[in-house]
Amino acid sequence: MMDENKIPLIEVENMKKYYPVKGGIITHTTGYVKAVDGVSFSIPKGQTLGLVGESGCGKSTIGRQLVGLETPTEGKIYYNGCDLSAIRKNKKQMQQIRTKLQMVFQDPYSSLNPRKHIFEILAQPMLYNHISTKATVEQDILKILDMVGLPRTVLGRYPHEFSGGQRQRIGIAKALSLNPEFIVCDEPVSALDVSIQAQILNLLKELQKELGLTLLFVGHGLGAVNYVSDRIAVMYLGKIVEIGEAKEVFRHPVHPYTKALLDAVLIPDTAQKKQERKLLQGEIGSSTNPPGGCRFHNRCPYAVEQCKQNVPKLQKAGGASTRQVACPVVLAEGKEADHE
Ligand SMILES: Nc1ncnc2c1ncn2[C@@H]1O[C@H](COP(=O)(O)OP(=O)(O)OP(=O)(O)O)[C@@H](O)[C@H]1O
Ligand SMILES: [Mg+2]
Numbered sequence: 001m002m003d004e005n006k007i008p009l010i011e012v013e014n015m016k017k018y019y020p021v022k023g024g025i026i027t028h029t030t031g032y033v034k035a036v037d038g039v040s041f042s043i044p045k046g047q048t049l050g051l052v053g054e055s056g057c058g059k060s061t062i063g064r065q066l067v068g069l070e071t072p073t074e075g076k077i078y079y080n081g082c083d084l085s086a087i088r089k090n091k092k093q094m095q096q097i098r099t100k101l102q103m104v105f106q107d108p109y110s111s112l113n114p115r116k117h118i119f120e121i122l123a124q125p126m127l128y129n130h131i132s133t134k135a136t137v138e139q140d141i142l143k144i145l146d147m148v149g150l151p152r153t154v155l156g157r158y159p160h161e162f163s164g165g166q167r168q169r170i171g172i173a174k175a176l177s178l179n180p181e182f183i184v185c186d187e188p189v190s191a192l193d194v195s196i197q198a199q200i201l202n203l204l205k206e207l208q209k210e211l212g213l214t215l216l217f218v219g220h221g222l223g224a225v226n227y228v229s230d231r232i233a234v235m236y237l238g239k240i241v242e243i244g245e246a247k248e249v250f251r252h253p254v255h256p257y258t259k260a261l262l263d264a265v266l267i268p269d270t271a272q273k274k275q276e277r278k279l280l281q282g283e284i285g286s287s288t289n290p291p292g293g294c295r296f297h298n299r300c301p302y303a304v305e306q307c308k309q310n311v312p313k314l315q316k317a318g319g320a321s322t323r324q325v326a327c328p329v330v331l332a333e334g335k336e337a338d339h340e
Helices: 059-066 091-100 118-128 137-147 152-156 164-176 194-211 222-228 246-251 256-263 271-276 305-309 328-339
Strands: 008-023 028-044 048-052 074-079 101-104 182-186 214-219 231-236 239-245
Touching: 008 059, 008 214, 028 048, 028 059, 028 074, 028 214, 028 231, 028 239, 048 059, 048 222, 059 101, 059 182, 059 214, 091 101, 101 164, 118 137, 118 152, 118 164, 137 152, 137 164, 164 194, 194 214, 194 222, 214 222, 222 231, 222 246, 222 256, 231 246, 231 256, 239 246, 239 256, 305 328
Parallel strands: 048 214, 048 231, 101 182, 182 214
Antiparallel strands: 008 028, 008 074, 231 239
């Protein structure tokens, strides 16, 4: 159970991010990609929220807004209760806060300057942000390398001289080097060999425990996300459709889309359960012109007329659980069960 007394380190209120779509040679706006369209959640200090959903549903977009790489079109982000939009104009304060909010990318190569060796890559931001002094920076870096399981000999090497797994360890070291409180891990293991994936996931779990970090862990499938997360949010075309305790969402998904996502995870299953879970049908819609009503209705095997008309809101799924789901069919079933 989530501890209700814990102050959320991160709180997101109705976040929207619309990207203008430019048309023709004269670049005028012809529409918007509604990459994130009204998303709210919070992450208590020291916990991991997993974020899953198909490609293009807006996961990385949420991550980029949270670490300040982009600004939401609408909505609020609170860090430790502080409204980020209110302090955006105060450059000094914003810079301080941004060191506390870091990101680990799927492809660490893209975030590591290929012309600099590892010492320079790590030392420069640490000195610039006054995390270390010239006298202490090497010792501080060696400590971080130890934490992420890299030998001291890597300091003079360049990013291309490492394997994918090692490079991801450097990516994690880079994020850790600024003493963050919150890290967005954007599919940190998706590009890695399966045997290396477990190592990196375990490293992230250990580091989180040791340093008391708060994480948003983005992934495609529920498997890896379930392994590292306390809670899981499932996204479909810019909206959260289900959110709850990781174990509950993974073991007993209630939203039809979460059920379909779970079908993609290779876990032993009974024939009856398999039959209950119908595979995804139809094409994923577009974020530029999403289907009206519930965005999933055109692919949903349980859709009723109401699903085409009304945009479902996230609501408590019933019982003692804190799980929320945006599906009128599931919610109606829950109410019936409560009355029984
Ligand atoms: N800078 C941008 N300009 C225009 N559209 C964008 C921009 N960034 C993202 N998008 C669009 O926003 C939507 C969400 O993208 P996002 O990268 O957040 O998805 P994602 O869930 O992270 O997908 P993936 O699993 O493939 O990484 C997509 O339709 C994408 O094309
Ligand atoms: Mg992404």
